[in-house]
Amino acid sequence: MKCQKCDKPATFHITELTGGKPQELHLCEDHAREYLTQSNDEQSTVGSMAAVLAQQMAQQMAVGQTAEELAQLDQQVCPVCGISFYEFRSQGRLGCPFDYTCFKKQLEPLILNIHGETEHVGKRPSRGVSGSESRTQLIRLRREMKEAVAREDYERASELRDEIQRIQSASKD
């Protein structure tokens, strides 16, 4: 039997027992090493998330959301980091913390599918959580400031700089 990733003989036979049914992988020594030393949880979660996303699309179609509506959700863009939901779907990684807020409608069923829950009940930052969301807006403000400087709108740039400093000093105790 040949390795699934190259022409060398497959000497490693890995059974991945994560998720649904066991998945068999046949790899040569080099590819097995590569596979097995990937950060232990990632290769399974990426695979299972792709499956959940596909399943969710099918479910949404089934409950009568039209392809058009789905395309619209896909094109939605995060105002903070600029990632589109489609980009997230194809890469499997979000762009910034605000994505959880602006893509709430799309992510909530996904999160429910993965975890079976939507409420965090564990540890919380000891100094409260209020500072976190306003600090995330710094990502947008810094980007806008850079753009203002680029188009030589220094008045706007200095407004933005003041706002950035205000948020930065507010969240430092």
Next chain:
Amino acid sequence: MKIDDLKLKSGEWLRGSGPESDIVISSRIRLARNLADYPFVSRASEADRDHIENTLHNCIPDLQEGKELLYIDMKTLAELDCQFLVERHLISREHAESTGARAVAIDGHERYSLMVNEEDHLRIQVMHSGLDLEGAWEQITGIDDLIEQKVTYAFHESLGYLTACPTNVGTGMRVSVMLHLPALVLTRQIEKVFRSLQKISLAVRGLYGEGSQSMGDFYQISNQITLGRTEADLVKQVADIVPVIIDYERQAREFLIKESHENLHDRVSRAYGILRTAQTISSEETMHLLSSVRMGVNLGLINDLEIPTINELFIQTQPAHLQKLSGTELDPTDRNIERARFLRRHLQKHTNGDEPEQN
């Protein structure tokens, strides 16, 4: 402390002590955290990555408590050194192979490491020897608290800690134990055990060799869900199942001792013999034979070898370790020769009789 100082010793998690350490190699917990005011790593600019790296680097002095912490800038680290850290379980392969500003901080005892700019801005990992998930949790939450005093983490009122991938959101926590289960493999019961684990949403990863041959017989069990349960619950979920598996493995070992003592003793002795005399050996065969020898030591069939020595050999016979320890780059053929030489040297030393007792 330098990276080369690591090669002469081994991580504390390999010392083969701690509860149930004949079967449980290590207990590991990792937390995924992100700074609130930067894009996640995959969307961060090079300048963002530099800022993230700087911010987190500044937290390091508070973690040291007088102990030495090795901080490694991975942007300029040689490939062999990256591979070396992967083999020691201190960084992930993705972290080794990615590009751009990124780093790892390693505690001198290798009980914890911090990866900066991996998939998330910060990945804290704690590794303890044997079955000690509670101890690992206590340590990691302490480290997390110290860092949190310095930075603002991305945290959502109802979703908890926000991560680049929604599979980690909430606690951002992955709890895992690495188990050595040679007797369950030998008695062909391992699949049955795993099927039952899947039903309770635990992930199991196993590695098999050709046919019934097993490869190292190491398995890792970890939680899949990170949201909607407390950290203590997630620890408990994994911690509760481990004694059950340990019990199965012990029963299988007893069965082998009772029902086929000669076969088992023969298998173990041959494995030991090959490892002590081979002139060229692949890492696959090495893992396979070391696994038998490890079980043989635990069952009292081999008396002149210590578990920590075997645990270390599993790591030291990997490609980057062999090359670091021998001080030269080696192609696969030369690695197999060097591996055999390394094994002969280390295993014969222990049977020399006139060698002073080590403690």
